[in-house]
Amino acid sequence: MHNVIIFGASSHGSVVLDCLEKEDKFNVIGFVDSFKPKGSLVNGYQVLGSEYDLPYLMSRLNIEGGIVAVGDNWIRKKVVDKILEIIPGFNFVNTIHPKAIIGKDVVIGSGNVIMPGAIVNANSILHDFCILNSNSILEHDCEIGDYASLAPSSCCGGNVFVGSFSSICLGASVVNGIEIGEHSVIGAGALVVSHFGDKLIAYGSPAQFVRSREIGEPYLSTIKKRYFSNLASLEDIV
Structure with a gap:
């Protein structure tokens, strides 16, 4: 069973985790999230760090893929782009x-x-x-x-x-x-x-x-609150 990680430890990440657990095709190692403290627990799984920790995590934990759990369509794309910038050819699973x-x-x-x-x-x-x-x-x-x-x-x-x-x-x-x-x-x-x-x-x-509407304009109220209250923090990850 391949080891995978979830990018995004929000409530949407919890739903994606539930899908992965019920599907029982992959072994979920934990979450990667730039907004939650490293080592904190979400639904019993650890936040392992941010996207910038990926090279270390992949070699240390034998991670073979992952999935981006971000509800907003444009922000999901920005996170994917950042992952591919750090790890070209990263394996994104369904x-x-x-x-x-x-x-x-x-x-x-x-x-x-x-x-x-x-x-x-x-x-x-x-x-x-x-x-x-x-x-x-x-x-x-x-x-x-x-x-x-x-x-x-x-x-x-x-x-x-x-x-x-x-x-x-x-x-x-x-x-x-x-x-x-x-x-x-x-x-x-x-x-x-x-x-x-x-x-x-x-x-x-x-x-x-x-x-x-503008490209990238937020349309989900939770995304507006979490990601756009601090634009500097958003720019750090995207």
């Missing part, structure tokens, strides 16, 4: 909770998290570093770009395309055949019946364009 359902001929990239109750139906494609949260549905023949995410109980009908870094928020539904561009956010509870482009926020039923 975790798929055993209560998720994966259909026939589904293609899954690397670094993805698929949580309990999630459904990915036949012929769909997940690129890299995506999150499919609890009870989210990705119907047949869908495609989800790098670093995109589906929030809990969101649903994409058949033949939906979601661009890189975009987020379908809590309970939102996207009808069949819709395309959503990159870096866009579909708000909680929205019903999407028309196409949307890049770098925008839309919500409502039916969903309407609300405003444009």
Whole structure:
């Protein structure tokens, strides 16, 4: 069983840990987190240090891979970039909770998290570093770009395309055949019946364009509080 680490010891990290434990494919060694004290415990696992400790940790603990547990799509990308800067070619693993359902001929990239109750139906494609949260549905023949995410109980009908870094928020539904561009956010509870482009926020039923957004603009309240209250600290890790 390969030794792996989790990057990010927040509440999202705890959910990713639960997926890894239930899947029972990897041996979790601990967390890497720049915001928590080294040696502190999270769900019984130790925080081993920051990204800069990786070379030592990998040689000392025989670590063969890991997964980034950061809920915000853009920050997840920045953390991945930092890891690859320190350890080029680092092995990012997937975790798929055993209560998720994966259909026939589904293609899954690397670094993805698929949580309990999630459904990915036949012929769909997940690129890299995506999150499919609890009870989210990705119907047949869908495609989800790098670093995109589906929030809990969101649903994409058949033949939906979601661009890189975009987020379908809590309970939102996207009808069949819709395309959503990159870096866009579909708000909680929205019903999407028309196409949307890049770098925008839309919500409502039916969903309407609300405003444009900047690349990397935070959209999760917990991320805003934790990561953007101290920009200097954020820059230290990304």
